[in-house]
Amino acid sequence: MNIYDIAKLSGVSIATVSRVINNSPKVSEKTKKKVWDVMNEYDYTPNVFARGLGLNSVKTVGLVCPDVSDRYMASAIAYLEKNLRKYGYDSILMCSGFDYEGKVEAVKILLDRRIDAMILVGSHYAGDCGQNDIQYLKDAAQKVPVVLMNGYIRVPGVYCILTDNYKAVYDTVCNLIEAGRKKIVFLYDANSYSTTKKLEGYQDALIDNGLKVQEEYKVLMPNNVLKARDLLAKKKLDFDAVIASDDAMAVGALKYVHQINKSISEDVNVVGFNNSELCVCCYPEMSSIDSQEEELSEIAVDSLIKVLAGKSVRQKMEIPCKFIKRNTTQF
Amino acid sequence: MNIYDIAKLSGVSIATVSRVINNSPKVSEKTKKKVWDVMNEYDYTPNVFARGLGLNSVKTVGLVCPDVSDRYMASAIAYLEKNLRKYGYDSILMCSGFDYEGKVEAVKILLDRRIDAMILVGSHYAGDCGQNDIQYLKDAAQKVPVVLMNGYIRVPGVYCILTDNYKAVYDTVCNLIEAGRKKIVFLYDANSYSTTKKLEGYQDALIDNGLKVQEEYKVLMPNNVLKARDLLAKKKLDFDAVIASDDAMAVGALKYVHQINKSISEDVNVVGFNNSELCVCCYPEMSSIDSQEEELSEIAVDSLIKVLAGKSVRQKMEIPCKFIKRNTTQF
């Protein structure tokens, strides 16, 4: 069943059928209805490939993230898919991995599929692998609009939507210091854009409060509860507060504190990042900085739709994080 | 730049170019190389839409799950995407939600996109909404191969890959009873296929060990740590073991036990399901039943590829779960 069949059955030309499919205003209501009825009766669906050939688009956006099994990315992807669908866009998912090659390949596959736009989730696309490694994004942005969620690069055609991670960490560390903490550890798992911002916030807060930035207090580690715990145990660092770039490491730290029989809240404060369910699994429950995936996703999609409609949109949009204070962790 | 340009530039016909694109064995190595060189030089990529029109496929599979932000589904989707890509298939993601309408819509959108196959993740597609609600899957299976991950329905063209949830729970409950537990609670959050199997395993184990199945010990609740904890607190149930259909509820139970100053392991055993990172966040760490997403995803993709290649494949494939015993929970 194709457009010719429908045309024949409804006694019009294929041009007219095409117009009613695309809801063209130039068709009379009467013929519109006539054709619709036939299409419904025979359960006709236009062939996407043919439409694609004609229109050079099938309303698809590429969603790329290093790994959807990561809680943060999964939740972003979920919101994005939902929001995009509202506007009739389907989502092709690519888990690119964290390596440069994987990222380049994912972007290439998507471009070859003639997607209408691309949304990259997580700040691992903003050049954490070196200096010139965003060339592939620049190239991609020449072809389709590119949205970066939680990363920032100043490239025409790349729209960046992010939360203010610098400020979130800066403020938190200031609060910790005001509450009397002096030996504050920063745990992180990557050198991505957002992590770098968090690190800067951490360092600046220390400096602005007259504390020294100590190298051994900046700990790079796997983002994994048990590994984080054990690494801290091995290092035997002496600290009275922890802030981590993701919850899993923070929970690991919390467990370590437990292990050495210190009291969370009394002796040590622990703050996580991303406000995942992990925060309420541990004891005591853990404060965390919420990175607002839902809001970001919404802004990302709205902006993208505007861009696709030819409207102008700001190249960088930053919203504040939210500090989620759990009763049991006080400062 | 299209196939005509390449043909002209390499001095052959478009038929030949098409053949080298498709790596047809009928082309001489010499012309193959000649054409390849031109394609590479001009960075030519065949137009997917035109290919789609000609081949009636663009090597895409639809991935549908109720909600990717669920840990279990996210991890399955991640593995599926990765495995499918190995075979050159791209993945269109659809988060259908848990309602019937959403599921039907997701499947329809995918079918309209002329996907080559469909993989449904989670057992919510196996008819948890009523009796006749799998008609849309039957219809879909007429058009493309359908794979159900962790669900089972006996429908031609629907291939079901699942873990033996019944046995996993049955065995666990038997072990609990042998260890002296008598008041075993079962927590669950839905009436999906797999949950129903788990519930059956729970009940049969009780019966086979001469215990009574008590209705108040089967607790339907939201799959959420704090809500689970609070609901149990409100119910004031007296129990000495808990098994849940997902980790979050189990952790909630564990926290409740903590709250009433009972000892996990001494007084109460708690076992979760899906072996997520939540299990190691709580204290003490929690045992859980691993539902083998990675293995399932691999089998799912392998089977699908076979089906697409016209080979025959078993309609139902079931593998055992793995019990993950954490040191601190003993029985």
Place this chain on the structure above:
DNA sequence: CTGAAAGCGCTTACAG
């Protein structure tokens, strides 16, 4: 408001 016709860029059966 409607139709005839060209065009989108491939694939492939057929002939050689």
Place this chain on the structure above:
DNA sequence: CTGAAAGCGCTTACAG
């Protein structure tokens, strides 16, 4: 091993 030609099923500028 290679090419000419038809076909895949749409969209749309043009003419009326």
